[in-house]
Every structure is written in structure tokens, then in C-alpha cells.
Amino acid sequence: MDPDLANAPPHSVRRSQVEMTEHVLPEFTNSLGNIFGGQIMSWIDICAAIAAQRHCRSVVVTRSIDAVEFINPIKAGHIVVLRGQVNATFTTSMECGVAVWSESPLTGELRKAVKAYATFVALDEYGRPKAVPPLVLGSDEDRRRAEAAKARRDARLAARAREG
DSSP: HHHHHHHHHBBHHHHOOEEEEOOOOGGGGGTTSSBBBHHHHHHHHHHHHOOOOOOSSSSEEEEEEEEEEESOBBBBBBBEEEEEEEEEESSSSEEEEEEEEEEETTOOOOOOEEEEEEEEEEOOOTTTBBBOOOOBOOOOHHHHHHHHHHHHHHHOOOOOOOOO
16 A cells, blocks of 8 residues: 555545556457447446445445546557546545546556546444544645535436426
8 A cells, every 4th residue: 555545544535545457458348449438438337436445444235326427538558547536424424426437558548548436335243324534624725626526426316306
């Protein structure tokens, strides 16, 4: 683990940060040579789950993945870099943001390819939702992300109430 990460406050955004890299192999691509969206979604889920677990140090389950935006295609042979973190905490849940980058292995050029937000619920030893620690917001950027996460959560809850 990065020593700076290990020295960050226990429930800070910094402590929850995750960076994953994957290689786009031919079996992950469609007939155009672009990665399948479902493969990216799987990696987003894993990246966000690790961030959520780092924050609450318990088992977590995916509640939702929303606001997925595919910005640029990712080609076969490219390196995928996923960067995730906890953006906000609520009573038993957390929102994690994940940005996905495509890196050309030949030039090193990075292009933002996807962004997404995932909500996770922390579970106790009996599989029931449990309280998560509050998130320590150390910067203006952390506070901006937390406010945006709260707005997205309010919108999700309002939509559920209309449907339900």
C-alpha cells in the first residue's frame, strides 16, 4: 500500500482511493475492436466495492450503479485505468465515484473513457445493513463531490418514491 495512503486519516476520501489497471484483451472486445460496456461495468463495480470496503472495513453489496457515461471508446490492446473513491456516506450506504481512463500502450496518451457512480450498503455479520462511519472531507474538492453525491441520492430516492 502507498505509504501516503496508509497515513491518511482512517475515514478520509484519500484512504478510500483505489487505482486498478486492466489490459483490454481480444475476448473483451466487440467486432469494432472496442471493449464491451459490460466488461467496463464489471471493473467499475469491483473498483467501487474496494473503495467502499476500505472506508467501512466491512462486507459491502452493490445497491445501484447509475449515471454511467461512456465518453470515449476503449480499444483492444489499450490499458484501462480505473480510479475510484468514496464521495459521500449516508446512514448505511456510500456513494463511490469511478473514472475510467484509456491509455495507449504505445504513446502513453490517456483519454477519459467512462465515469460512473455506484452506491454500496455495508452489512453486518448477519447480512443486515449496518451504519457506516462518516466521511472525513479534507478539501474543497471532497466537499464538492459530497454535495453532488447527496443531490444524486436525493434524486434516486425521489424517483424510487414515484415508482413505488
